[in-house]
Amino acid sequence: MSKHTLSVMVENEPGVLSRVAGLFSGRGFNIYSLNVAPTLEKGVSLMTIVAEGDEAIVEQIVKQLRKLIPTVKVKDLTQLSSVDREMVLLKVNAEDSKRAEILRIVDIFRCKVVDVSVDELIIEVTGDQGKIGALINLLTRFGIKEIARTGNVAMKRSMQIDL
Amino acid sequence: MKLTGAQILLKCLEMEGVDVMFGFPGGAVIDIFDEIPKSSVEHILVRHEQGAIHAADGYARATGHVGVCLVTSGPGATNTVTGIATAYADSIPVVIFTGQVPRALIGNDAFQEVDIVGITRPCTKHNYLVQDIEDLASTVKQAFYLARSGRPGPVLVDLPKDIQQQLAEFHYPEDVSMRSYKPTKKPHVGQIRKVVKLLKNAKRPLIYSGGGVITSGGHDELTWLGQTLNIPVTSTLMGLGAFPGDDDLFLGMLGMHGTYAANMAVNNCDLLLAVGARFDDRVTGKVDTFAPNATIVHVDVDPTSIQKNVSVHVPLVADCKSALAALQKETEVSLGDFDWKASYGDWVSKVQGWAAEHPLTYNDDETSIKPQYVVEKIYEITEGDAIIATEVGQNQMWAAQFYKYKKPNTLLTSGGLGTMGYGFPAALGAQRAFPDKLVIDVAGDGSIQMCIQEMMTAVCNKLPVKIIILNNGYLGMVRQWQELFYEKNYCSTCMDAQPDFVKLAEAYGAAGFRVTEKKDVESTLREAFKVDKPVIVDIRVEREENVYPMVPAGASLTEMLLV
Numbered sequence: 001m002s003k004h005t006l007s008v009m010v011e012n013e014p015g016v017l018s019r020v021a022g023l024f025s026g027r028g029f030n031i032y033s034l035n036v037a038p039t040l041e042k043g044v045s046l047m048t049i050v051a052e053g054d055e056a057i058v059e060q061i062v063k064q065l066r067k068l069i070p071t072v073k074v075k076d077l078t079q080l081s082s083v084d085r086e087m088v089l090l091k092v093n094a095e096d097s098k099r100a101e102i103l104r105i106v107d108i109f110r111c112k113v114v115d116v117s118v119d120e121l122i123i124e125v126t127g128d129q130g131k132i133g134a135l136i137n138l139l140t141r142f143g144i145k146e147i148a149r150t151g152n153v154a155m156k157r158s159m160q161i162d163l
Numbered sequence: 164m165k166l167t168g169a170q171i172l173l174k175c176l177e178m179e180g181v182d183v184m185f186g187f188p189g190g191a192v193i194d195i196f197d198e199i200p201k202s203s204v205e206h207i208l209v210r211h212e213q214g215a216i217h218a219a220d221g222y223a224r225a226t227g228h229v230g231v232c233l234v235t236s237g238p239g240a241t242n243t244v245t246g247i248a249t250a251y252a253d254s255i256p257v258v259i260f261t262g263q264v265p266r267a268l269i270g271n272d273a274f275q276e277v278d279i280v281g282i283t284r285p286c287t288k289h290n291y292l293v294q295d296i297e298d299l300a301s302t303v304k305q306a307f308y309l310a311r312s313g314r315p316g317p318v319l320v321d322l323p324k325d326i327q328q329q330l331a332e333f334h335y336p337e338d339v340s341m342r343s344y345k346p347t348k349k350p351h352v353g354q355i356r357k358v359v360k361l362l363k364n365a366k367r368p369l370i371y372s373g374g375g376v377i378t379s380g381g382h383d384e385l386t387w388l389g390q391t392l393n394i395p396v397t398s399t400l401m402g403l404g405a406f407p408g409d410d411d412l413f414l415g416m417l418g419m420h421g422t423y424a425a426n427m428a429v430n431n432c433d434l435l436l437a438v439g440a441r442f443d444d445r446v447t448g449k450v451d452t453f454a455p456n457a458t459i460v461h462v463d464v465d466p467t468s469i470q471k472n473v474s475v476h477v478p479l480v481a482d483c484k485s486a487l488a489a490l491q492k493e494t495e496v497s498l499g500d501f502d503w504k505a506s507y508g509d510w511v512s513k514v515q516g517w518a519a520e521h522p523l524t525y526n527d528d529e530t531s532i533k534p535q536y537v538v539e540k541i542y543e544i545t546e547g548d549a550i551i552a553t554e555v556g557q558n559q560m561w562a563a564q565f566y567k568y569k570k571p572n573t574l575l576t577s578g579g580l581g582t583m584g585y586g587f588p589a590a591l592g593a594q595r596a597f598p599d600k601l602v603i604d605v606a607g608d609g610s611i612q613m614c615i616q617e618m619m620t621a622v623c624n625k626l627p628v629k630i631i632i633l634n635n636g637y638l639g640m641v642r643q644w645q646e647l648f649y650e651k652n653y654c655s656t657c658m659d660a661q662p663d664f665v666k667l668a669e670a671y672g673a674a675g676f677r678v679t680e681k682k683d684v685e686s687t688l689r690e691a692f693k694v695d696k697p698v699i700v701d702i703r704v705e706r707e708e709n710v711y712p713m714v715p716a717g718a719s720l721t722e723m724l725l726v
């Protein structure tokens with residue numbers, strides 16, 4: 001079992017999201033995260049889906065996605081060199097005594113503080129899985145009260161280097 | 164001139180060449196029904212919407228054209244779901260029109276509202292809710308195109324009532340262009356060469372042919388390939404009729420109730436050419452031991468079928484007919500003088516030896532009527548020139564084993580979903596397409612009761628389908644499993660409380676016969692086939708007869724229980 005990031009271009013028509021999501025649930029495939037938004041091309045949306053499964057399952061998922069009538073293109077980015085990003089908002093406990101330390105971490109990780117109150121901060125962070133994981137780790141001991149994540153967005157790099 | 168949505172729909176159907184549709188009215192489609200008498204499209208009124216969708220499906224299987232079904236919203240729509248799933252499982256082209264509440268009420272739990280697009284999403288090839296009258300004609304065009312192209316399948320179009328009433332200019336698009344849907348049809352030349360090379364080097368090739376050959380119209384090409392290259396052919400249930408069933412090279416069905424020869428051939432072949440078949444679990448048995456010595460070539464128009472259940476050495480994504488034609492051409496060009504007969508001679512004798520050793524057989528009996536005997540008689544009397552529909556269960560397997568299908572589109576059976584109640588309405592659809600043909604539904608006493616209400620449709624539309632009930636008073640196939648694998652715990656499979664089928668036929672205005680003696684089977688069948696109206700022949704067969712050979716679920720194909 002491994003995580004695969006799939007980039008799926010679809011016709012932006014009613015019901016398309018449930019067609020895609022239904023394909024996963026109907027076949028017992030697990031979606032880890034799913035992100036959708038319009039692209040520059042008129043009427044086409046891009047979904048970034050992170051799914052879990054062994055190679056054979058992921059191959060089936062990709063084929064089944066291609067088989068859906070509104071699907072324009074499917075790429076499995078896992079085999080390619082790609083840029084992966086996720087945006088996360090974290091609401092963290094921040095009493096006076098801890099605030100300086102939290103801000104130092106925010107600074108090191110190049111995140112942004114987007115809301116401040118007496119004893120809380122909301123932090124915006126963008127990055128790949130590793131960076132976000134590390135930040136969450138560090139902030140956990142202060143107490144994370146709430147978290148909102150976009151799920152991955154990903155794009156194939158222009159220069160593909162043979163690995 | 165502007166037309167209403169309902170008028171536009173009928174114009175579209177006329178332009179698609181639809182001459183008949185099967186359906187049932189209701190408030191949400193009354194506008195369409197209002198227009199039907201003014202169009203060239205005939206409507207056949209069924210008695211239950213499941214009958215309508217199966218009839219449209221049977222029409223499609225028998226003709227190779229798209230079948231059409233029209234029903235109302237809510238319960239009318241949900242009653243078609245079993246039939247839609249049936250058509251989907253067997254890749255049958257049908258277009259289903261459902262009424263929907265007016266757009267303004269959608270999502271409000273209105274009277275007879277149901278999200279049929281949502282409900283049928285997993286069992287249609289695609290479906291639509293028409294939200295704008297300007298999209299109606301192009302949606303219908305797309306629906307027919309999708310239903311019949313690529314891997315065919317059911318397509319549903321949901322039509323809100325206010326759309327049916329709105330006015331718009333009618334314009335039917337000439338062709339369909341969808342950036343997201345471009346089904347592959349032509350085979351890859353390199354792969355074709357590879358296959359021909361494999362054929363040349365093979366010693367023990369076997370063709371495993373499926374429903375895709377029939378859907379693509381590739382039976383002539385398949386027959387050429389088998390007969391000219393001298394390759395034995397085995398078939399799935401769905402593929403029966405694509406290769407002449409009376410040819411010496413034909414081994415019959417493979418798999419769970421396949422022949423000894425077919426299953427042994429799969430086990431021993433060194434090259435398996437799978438065409439338009441999808442390695443269903445009823446065919447492969449235990450996957451790890453399926454065709455263990457073979458290089459597997461898989462031709463299928465649907466890439467998702469390839470590598471799904473077994474790992475394939477040479478994938479060939481193409482329409483089966485074009486792929487078989489390309490194979491024919493390539494063999495003729497590159498190996499025109501190759502001696503195929505000699506090359507596979509030993510193998511063919513070996514396979515035919517297996518067939519002779521364990522032919523399909525049963526212990527015939529003078530005191531009771533064996534169901535297999537009945538099917539054999541049907542074959543003899545019709546000389547294989549009938550359209551056979553089946554229900555599901557033992558009756559279906561015997562109809563597959565003991566009737567030789569010589570032509571494609573002559574067996575209508577629910578292969579993928581195994582839908583009891585399918586056969587009779589499907590037979591009606593086929594009979595409507597071919598009024599002069601003998602259309603027979605081989606039935607079980609359980610299955611026939613699932614859509615028996617269509618007897619009225621048969622009688623009043625003069626569709627003289629012959630229902631032959633192999634009446635064993637059991638849900639026989641389930642009873643067989645209980646006998647073999649559940650210590651004869653016949654829980655809920657005894658069906659000896661049953662209607663008087665002869666009177667039932669007569670109550671509808673059809674004819675009924677009952678046969679209890681073996682000596683009367685043939686004469687009664689002959690007489691029944693001559694009656695010019697629908698007929699039920701209730702034949703009391705040996706109650707605990709089983710279907711053999713049988714490969715227990717999950718076992719290897721060579722682990723067959725023989726007669």
Ligand SMILES: Cc1ncc(C[n+]2csc(CCOP(=O)(O)OP(=O)(O)O)c2C)c(N)n1
Nearest residue numbers: 556557558581583607608609610638639640
């Ligand atoms: C709609 C539906 N319900 C249940 C089944 C499960 N099932 C498969 S075969 C069978 C028995 C069929 O009995 P009958 O029609 O009498 O035919 P026989 O096997 O006796 O020939 C049943 C219940 C099914 N295939 N379809």
